[in-house]
Amino acid sequence: MMYDRILIRYGEISTKGRNRNKFIDKLRKSVRKAIEEFPNAVIQADRDRMYVLLNGEDGIQVSDRLKKVFGIQSFSPAIKVEKDIEKMKQAALALVNDLFSEGKTFKITGKRSDKFFELDTNGINHEFGGYLLNRISGLKVDVRNPDINLQIEVREEAAYLSAETIRGAAGLPVGSSGKAMLMLSGGIDSPVAGYLSMKRGVEVEAVHFASPPFTSERAKQKVIDLTQKLAEVSGQMVLHIIPFTEIQQTIHKQVPANYTMTTTRRLMLRITDRIRERNGGLAIITGESLGQVASQTLESMYAINEVTSTPILRPLITMDKTDIMDIAAKIDTLEISNLPYEDCCTVFVPSSPKTKPKLEKVQHFESYFDFEPLIEKAVNDTETIIVKPGMGQQLEEDLF
Amino acid sequence: MIYFDNSATTKPFTEVLESFMKVSSSYFGNPSSLHQVGGQAEKLLSQAHAQIAKILGVKTSEIVFTSGGTEGNNLAIKGIAMEHRGRGKHIITTEIEHDSVRNSVKQLEELGFEVTYIPVTKDGRVNPADIERAIRHDTILVSVIHINNEVGSVQPIQEIGTLLKDFPKIYFHVDHVQGVGKLPLDFYRYGIDLCTISGHKFHGLKGTGALFVKDGVRISSLLSGGGQEGKRRNGTENVAGMVAMAKALRMSEDLRKQKVDQLRQILGTIKSGLKQIPEATIHTPETNEAPHILNFSLKGIKAEVFVHALEQEGIYVSTTSACSSKRNAPSKTLIAMGVSTDQAESAIRISLSYENTLQEAERAVKAIQNSVKRLREVMK
Numbered sequence A: 001m002m003y004d005r006i007l008i009r010y011g012e013i014s015t016k017g018r019n020r021n022k023f024i025d026k027l028r029k030s031v032r033k034a035i036e037e038f039p040n041a042v043i044q045a046d047r048d049r050m051y052v053l054l055n056g057e058d059g060i061q062v063s064d065r066l067k068k069v070f071g072i073q074s075f076s077p078a079i080k081v082e083k084d085i086e087k088m089k090q091a092a093l094a095l096v097n098d099l100f101s102e103g104k105t106f107k108i109t110g111k112r113s114d115k116f117f118e119l120d121t122n123g124i125n126h127e128f129g130g131y132l133l134n135r136i137s138g139l140k141v142d143v144r145n146p147d148i149n150l151q152i153e154v155r156e157e158a159a160y161l162s163a164e165t166i167r168g169a170a171g172l173p174v175g176s177s178g179k180a181m182l183m184l185s186g187g188i189d190s191p192v193a194g195y196l197s198m199k200r201g202v203e204v205e206a207v208h209f210a211s212p213p214f215t216s217e218r219a220k221q222k223v224i225d226l227t228q229k230l231a232e233v234s235g236q237m238v239l240h241i242i243p244f245t246e247i248q249q250t251i252h253k254q255v256p257a258n259y260t261m262t263t264t265r266r267l268m269l270r271i272t273d274r275i276r277e278r279n280g281g282l283a284i285i286t287g288e289s290l291g292q293v294a295s296q297t298l299e300s301m302y303a304i305n306e307v308t309s310t311p312i313l314r315p316l317i318t319m320d321k322t323d324i325m326d327i328a329a330k331i332d333t334l335e336i337s338n339l340p341y342e343d344c345c346t347v348f349v350p351s352s353p354k355t356k357p358k359l360e361k362v363q364h365f366e367s368y369f370d371f372e373p374l375i376e377k378a379v380n381d382t383e384t385i386i387v388k389p390g391m392g393q394q395l396e397e398d399l400f
Numbered sequence B: 001m002i003y004f005d006n007s008a009t010t011k012p013f014t015e016v017l018e019s020f021m022k023v024s025s026s027y028f029g030n031p032s033s034l035h036q037v038g039g040q041a042e043k044l045l046s047q048a049h050a051q052i053a054k055i056l057g058v059k060t061s062e063i064v065f066t067s068g069g070t071e072g073n074n075l076a077i078k079g080i081a082m083e084h085r086g087r088g089k090h091i092i093t094t095e096i097e098h099d100s101v102r103n104s105v106k107q108l109e110e111l112g113f114e115v116t117y118i119p120v121t122k123d124g125r126v127n128p129a130d131i132e133r134a135i136r137h138d139t140i141l142v143s144v145i146h147i148n149n150e151v152g153s154v155q156p157i158q159e160i161g162t163l164l165k166d167f168p169k170i171y172f173h174v175d176h177v178q179g180v181g182k183l184p185l186d187f188y189r190y191g192i193d194l195c196t197i198s199g200h201k202f203h204g205l206k207g208t209g210a211l212f213v214k215d216g217v218r219i220s221s222l223l224s225g226g227g228q229e230g231k232r233r234n235g236t237e238n239v240a241g242m243v244a245m246a247k248a249l250r251m252s253e254d255l256r257k258q259k260v261d262q263l264r265q266i267l268g269t270i271k272s273g274l275k276q277i278p279e280a281t282i283h284t285p286e287t288n289e290a291p292h293i294l295n296f297s298l299k300g301i302k303a304e305v306f307v308h309a310l311e312q313e314g315i316y317v318s319t320t321s322a323c324s325s326k327r328n329a330p331s332k333t334l335i336a337m338g339v340s341t342d343q344a345e346s347a348i349r350i351s352l353s354y355e356n357t358l359q360e361a362e363r364a365v366k367a368i369q370n371s372v373k374r375l376r377e378v379m380k
């Protein structure tokens, strides 16, 4: 591979007017983090393009990392050459030779933003097309469906040659939209909800409820593993683990069985809101999908949501389970989510939870007991860990 | 002692043994047990999966732990054959495979499968075009060794994988047992579906190995049981062995990055020394050769005699592969390369590891030259 740089085209951020610099800066940070392993690569950003100068680093590996970075519309491995037709021709020949094998077709897509360049778009296509046809025997033109689409772009400062456009992950750079708390169970949905929020630029902190001994150490580990997967997108992720046993046992005692689920959710939301407040978040994210389970009917959401006026983001609300699972598989969380450990929601699930709980009833049941001290205690005893990708949950480092 | 038989097996690294001891004694639990003791063992096992996957550049779910190269090759070949036999019963492999591949497909022939054996050139390499020509509508598997264990020829895995991309229903298995830690493969880019490695060939322990099975590729298991390793390899997992293998792989990869050129240099020194012996013929090709294997014959000197002669000097080499050396059969690889039976019967293999030094190579060259001189007189 003879490419010396990768040209990155911005996603929606190009349209973001005044905030543009902030977005570019966030994107630059995301790219930096994604290609951390390649110390020689240098990032150059300008208003409408970003370049990763490879300086000898492996272009294919760097491309692989870039595919996952939010805020990139598309990118192309490219070569920079002087705006000299002879030099450009040599580079074009070398590039196409590299990609050519018997029977392959090509076309040239010329582009020129430098209006003073001696050839116009048609001229570029003609001149370079003819040159390559003369020099590579067996090469044929196909303008509709070429195997090789050689793009020659002449800009003010230089000409850029590339032959591939790779789709990026799109979305907005992580952290460009503020912070929110993700209610992370061990299930399939919540990691996907977190991922989609990050895709829109949200900085996510995860909140998990643990009820030992009803939930095991492995269930907690599973959540750490899920957080780690999500952290691959953002570089790192904060995880708050809330001790929930006492509250759950209390709910069990105080509230009729068919309403325990509703109260449990309400208390989880209150606690998460407290954690959000302490950490400067502006919203709460859940993996709810309408009608999927008893707690996810509109009646349930109405009864649960009442405890807070903080915006609740539900990225999956209208999605089907199969579509959610497809995304989970794509982001590598499905396999972890499918591990069979009990989480705190599955242990205490009553045999017949209300699918249409009434707000007045749940308020009435809760009015017999003051949960506030327990909430305060849970928030204070929260264990907060910073999870980084690849961070071994290692028992003993030197075993490996 | 100069140990030059590393393709037969390697000496486990001390650090690897330490891990094995520690895990065996402190984390002896069964990963399937629900309690903490089991939980810790499971954690170690999944960490071993993750580390090996990361080094090989694949996903954790794609690594199936096995008992070694033989099992990995059997599982890949028979697992694919049994699972997909409804679609076709034709398998393509080469004439220079390790016995664990060769005899696996032989066994399948008895069950009604048809096998095409692709020949090699005199350089011990298959021609990808021959593989393409052998493909039929009912072909389900192509199995090719990466580095041949007898002569060290490197097969065109990337080219074969690339041409097989046009045949998405044919699975591609690679026996990477001699290649791992020496010549890495990019599994995804080369279109590999299954790939075998074996722990004891890179300073891990015997009885440890792994099979890469690409996501979405279904295989039947050979052993029925409790559903371990994603139901692909049943039986209580060898946690200590796998942790040890993960460490051995990490250390070997570190060494490869620093020392593979040095390894070639050491092998080159021996090769130059051999070239000065008129009786010597080198069978290892000059191009596309492994950095650690050298195969040669000494005209008129029986391989077995020469192995013992060098042993007297404290140098340990082998007659072709370890398994065939006891049977005294000529190397099938050499025969496939068109080497005469006479020559094949006198073939000697030197195989290095990163622990070998240039000094050892120089000493060995002298010892070889002297032994030849001595034996020349006796054998006349």
Ligand SMILES: Cc1ncc(COP(=O)(O)O)c(C=O)c1O
Binding pocket: B007, B008, B067, B068, B069, B070, B071, B073, B098, B100, B145, B147, B148, B149, B175, B177, B178, B198, B199, B200, B209
């Ligand atoms: C190329 C090759 N494949 C497979 C094997 C078998 O491996 P194991 O000894 O781990 O069963 C060996 C080693 O003998 C080998 O060299």
